[in-house]
Each structure stands twice: as C-alpha cells, then as structure tokens.
Amino acid sequence: MLKQQFARRFLSICAAGLRTRRADWDRTGLMAETETKKVEATPAVFEPKIVAFVCNWCTYAGADLAGTSRLQYAPNVRIVKLPCTGRIDPLFILKAFEGGADAVLVSGCHPGDCHYTSGNYHARRRWAIFRRLLEFTGIDMRRVFFSWVSAAEGAKFADLINRITADVRAAGPFERTNPARRRLWK
C-alpha cells in the first residue's frame, strides 16, 4: 500500500516538474528574480541535510573505519543502513527528498566485491535509470550522489562526505531550487 501511495506522489512530482519546466521557458526572467530574493533571506551558513543509504558490509564498515581512525568529517550526514545497495528502492530516495533532505548519497561495495555477489550491480543499473527519471522530473542532479566505498576505505568515506557537504552547501537548500517541491508541500 505504502508503495502505491508513493508511486502516486511520484507521478504528481513528475507532473509538477514538467509544469515548472514550461514555466521556466515562459518566464525565465521572473523565475530568476524570485530566486535571488530568496537567497538573500537565507542564513549565512547553510547546513545541508544529507541522507546516505549504505550497505552493511562495505560502506557502513568503511564509515566505522573512518570512526576508528578518528577521521573528522562534516556532521551533516545521516546514515540509513541496509543489507545491500540492491535493497535500495528508488522510493527511498524520493522519500528522503520529500522529507527534506538536501542531498542523497547511495554507496555500496565496489563492483565485484559485493557481499551478496551482485546486489551492487542491480543497484547500479537501477540507479542509472532512476537518475534519468529524477532529472526528467526536474530534480537537481547535483544533489544525488553515488559512490563505492569499501570496508577498507575510511578515508574515502570521510572525504566523500566532506565533498558532498561542500557541494550541497554551495548549491543551497533543496526546496528553493526545486519548484516542484515548493508547490506541492510548502
């Protein structure tokens, strides 16, 4: 039931995205104006909220290694642990954006290293298609990240989070740049 509900919502996002795209073409100047006005209103340092969907065996362990190595990184990430990236339903990502995430990270084992032999390949394939769908709906592609972090790559995990946080901080809050979201829920 939950899934169907989200599917309906997803479709409405698509529709809203298309509408705003047309609006962009019609009134580019006007849109730009509203954008700049909003920017002035934001506080000096924007702290983005990043939701990371990680697999239990590689990236979660890599994040653990970052911890045991005491590598400091930005406190903006919230990890949601799953057994494998293959478990990631695209609706998870959508739901995270809907809930207020400014960026989403999906990270699992390197190709060939999946604990479940091929879950990350499924995730990658699904991701490639889903990314295009997201782009189509008007979601800013600078907010969706995909990476491979192995259990031995604590430093890579820390760097990744720092980089994403910096990128998203530069891109600004999600709701502002995504008119679809603003119309529907704000």
Added chain:
Amino acid sequence: MARVGVFLCHCGENIGRTVDCAAVTAAAAKMPGVVHAVDYKYMCSDPGQQMIKQAIVEKKLTGVVVGACSPRMHEPTFRRAAAEAGLNPFLLEMSNLREHCSWVHEDRAKATEKAVDLVRVMVEKVKHNRKLHSIRVPIEPTAMVVGGGIAGIQAALDIANGGKKVILVEKSPSIGGHMARLSETFPTLDCSQCILTPRMVEVASHPNITLMAYSEVESVEGFVGNFDVTVRKKARYVDWSKCTGCGDCWAKCPVKKIPSEFDAGLGKRTAIYRPFPQAVPNKPVIDQEHCIMLTKGKCGACAKACQRGAINYKDQDELVKIKVGAVVLATGFDLWDHSAYGEYGGGRWADVIDGFQFERLASASGPTDGEIRRPSDGRIPQTVVFIQCCGSRDDKMGKAYCSKICCMYTAKHAMLYKHKVHEGRAVIFYMDIRAGGKGYEEFVRRAIEADGAEYVRGRVSRIYRRADGKLIVKGADTLAGRPMTVEADLVVLADAIVPRTGSERLAQMFGVGYDTDGFYSEAHPKLRPVETSAAGVFLAGACQAPKDIPDAVSQASAAASKVLGLFSKPELEREPIIARVNENTCVHCRACIAACPYGAIEDFEIKDRKGNVVKRVARVNEGLCQGCGTCVAICRSNSIDLDGFTDEQVFSEIVTLE
C-alpha cells in the same frame, strides 16, 4: 502500543567527550513511544547489561534501542542480554553513536544534535520490528583446505585429528609447497625436508584426509555449513590407481630439458615427471604443454616403458562436486618478479638470482647437490652479494609493505654460504634488520659475529656485468657515508612476498575480501585474524600476509580450531534476515527469480485439495536466502519484503529524518 527503552552509553569518554549524553537521553525520553531512557558510563559492562535486562522486565519494553558503539562491535552482546531478559533479540537495535558520531565530529552541539537524530531513527525503526527467530541450518561436517603447503598441511592434519573429514586440494602434482623447496630453516637451521616430509606422508595416509593433488577449485556455491564446491581434477594422463611410482616412464621420456618449477628453473625435468623425489603422492603427471605425444601425436615412450599400463593419453579434466561445511584458504605466496628493477639487471643475468634459487643451490636435493655453484658457469662464487628489500618497502616500483621474512632468510643464506665456502665473502645490503621473533635477533648476530657476514646499511643503485662475468655491484654504505663497489660472482635478491597469481579469482569465488596487494583480508585485524568476511571461510598462512613457517603453522592450527568449533554443533544458527513473498499479491512475474544471486527463489504452485493448480507464485527458500534484499527492490507488485529491513522499517527511518 510500542514501549521502547533507550539506553545510552558514554563508552567511558569515547562518546561522552563529544556528545552530551544527558541531553540525548532527555531528548530520547520525549520521543513518541519511548517509556524509558537512561544513560550509563559503560553499557556493555555487566551492570549496564543488567540495567537493560531489568528495564525490559519492569517496564515491559517491546523494543530496545542502545546508543553506543557500532553494531558490528556489540550488537550480539546486547541482543544476547535482551534474549536473557525474555525479549526477542531482534527487537533490539543499535544507534552507532561512537564510530559514526563522537569519533568523527568535534563540534559538541552538532554531534549531540546528530546523536539525537541517530537515536530517533532507531526508535522509529524498532517500533516496526517484528519478532524473528534464528534460522537453523544443518552443517556438513567436512572441511576443505585449499593449498597443500605447510599451512594447508597443518590445517588439514589438525582438523583430521579432531575427527572430521578433510579434503585437501592442491594445484600442483605434489603437496609440500614452498617449504619442500627450502634447504634449511631459520633460526635453528634444521633441514626443511626432514621436518616436512613426515607430515606430508601423514596427510597421504590419514584416514580422514582425502588428498586431491593436481586439482583446482573451479566454482563455489552455497554458504557456511553447506558449500558446494566444484573441483577441477586436471588431466594427469597417468592412472594413479595403477601407477606404482617406479620411475620407468620418466627415465625413458625423450623431453629432458624442461626447466623444473621445483628447482626454480635451475634444474631440468622431463615431460612426464614428479616434481621432486619425496613428492606426495609420489606419482607422475604428464605436462601436456611439452609432451611430444600430446602435442604432435607421436612418441609413446612412457606408455611403452610402463609395465602397469597406467599411461592414458586420452585423459580428460574431470569436474567433481563436493559438499563441505567450512573452507580454509591456504594458497600461499609467490616471489615478486624483480624484472621491474632494471638497475638490478631486470632478470637478464643468470647470476642475479632470487631467494628460492639460492635455496635450491644450497639444498642437498637441489640441482647442484648442495654445492653453491653459480648458474652461468657452475663455478663456486667467491663473493656473494645479498640485497634485501628487493621490491619490498618501495611503493614506487614494488610493494609498500615489508615482506617480513627476508631479513631472516638472507641471514640464513649468508650463513649457509659461509658454512659451505669458508673463505668466501658474503656482503648484505640492508635497509633495516627486522628480526622480531624468538631466537631471531640472536640468529642474525650469529651470522654477523660467528660467520662473518658483512652487513652494509644502504641500497644498491646499480649492478652491471663486466666482460669477465663479474657482477659489479654499486651501492652506498650510509653508515660510513661513502659509496661502495663490490665485485661479486653471485647476487641474491630478497624479492618481496606477493600473493599467488590467481588468488583474487579464488577470493571472489568464496566472497573473501582482499587488499590492494591481493592478500586476503581477515575479518578483524586484531580479534578475528583467521576468519574472513565470508562466514565459514578461514585463512591460514601467507595468503593473508607475508609469514614465516612458525606463524603460518600457528595460523593454520587456529583456523583448524575455528573449523572444529564450527563443526562441534550439528546445526548452525543464522540471522533470520531473509526475504518473504506475500503469495496473495504475487503475480508470478519471475523478476525476483532472475535477480536473486543465490537462486533462492523458486516457482511454487499453490494447489487446492484436489491437486489442481490454483496459482503460481514465487517462494523463497529460507536455507538459501542470504537476505540481500535485491528481490524486494525489484518486485513489481510490492509482494516481497525483507525481515529486519522491511519497507515499513526503512520508510519510518527516512520519514523521521525530516
């Protein structure tokens, strides 16, 4: 209504230093569904566990969240405590406040805010947790040991002596591995063959050991307790059941000039051969690459010579399927190929040899019968230069790591040389002498003081060959601060230890991790040094890291004890994280069947009482499902869910992050 208890651990100061635990506890107490929230210095300690148990009983908790270290560390501990208090262990979840929060952030306010989030996520998840029960799977009490070197032999013997069946798979025609090739072993200088060959014979004659020599692992299916391993028995062209190992065949073989692998290319062998006289099993195989009969179709000298009629030129590779419960990987090492070092001749000069070639020269069973003679002209070298760290500790050209055993075997080589050529000169170029081990430092001192090995601290920059055959070694003595030139007759390079070629492929088959150098990764560098990330697969010997014989043997025994521990129970308990199909909504599109990496989802026909098929659905085989959840995400009708990570649980986690 959910009644959740939240328990926060300070982990001494590890969490408490950066996270305000009291504030997190206060925030947790206000979360919907939380009826009990408390913090304590060491939640994993006995009093801490007692707090959890007591609260479960007194507050009638239906779910527990422990905010502490990584669940990889203490989830089993806390789940056990919950079970002891009568709560289903799968109603307990952990928030990772240490590895994912306090250790990686400095800002106390932000870390505390994150900690509250992490706890809230788990509180929301645990409300949707269901009671789960560990799955019991039967164990096949047979072990497979891959690799018949000293580590594999030791592991096989220990498991077999523990009363369990062992299948020992060895790639080459004989077990024994590198140790069989060594002359004498440090630090006692006892003869390698004398201590190894009795073990090899024991393996061959042990009633619990099935030896599969000249065989390789082809593919692996299944999981801990129930692996289905396919082994390729390579074509030997000799029927070992008829062969007596008399040797008539290789005496008659016309192809006599093949460089012997066992003698590191210094000796010669025939096309039908046994690797060395003490081989186990002591039976020959035909090298199909060099045999005239197999390549050109005419010869047949060995078949004529064999009185038992054991030669069979039509022999084929055979695939054998074996069911085993646990696997010990003991694939060992190779020497790094020093041809990358152009300044050391790049492998062009016969008299620049590696450690194994020197071993064979010094060995009584070697091509020179134990006399040190240089390969190019057979003369006894008067000056030998040993160069340590050839490829080791060199991340530019070679390997970044220390190969650990080279300091010791170089000292041994220098000693053996001096014992055989008393007036000779042994010069050793070294970076550091790393002689950590029982009797090791004393051994090196003995080489220097009693046997007069000249240790020079410094690197060799170049070796070139003079017209008279002398090797001119140019280096530096960094302690004296001057350049140094040695006119050597023989140069021995202590090449880095690298994993066996093809070890990555084997690791992928078994789902074992390996590092950037190809060495197999242990499950935990300190506390689980012989286990791997793949349950039921253990490590022994130099496939995990460079090791000397005592270390390899002790790790092999450790792996054997792990295998015996696993086999001590008839059944295995497994986490019940498995997928379930809602057969009412399943439309039998078979997408999950195609996606499952384990073949765990099968077609199932629902029948009425008369046996008529009412509906076809997908059904998960609990024994095979490993719980990756790929099928859940792929299901078009939303009919599959994963216990422990249901859609409900994950969505509630995401929603609460708002």
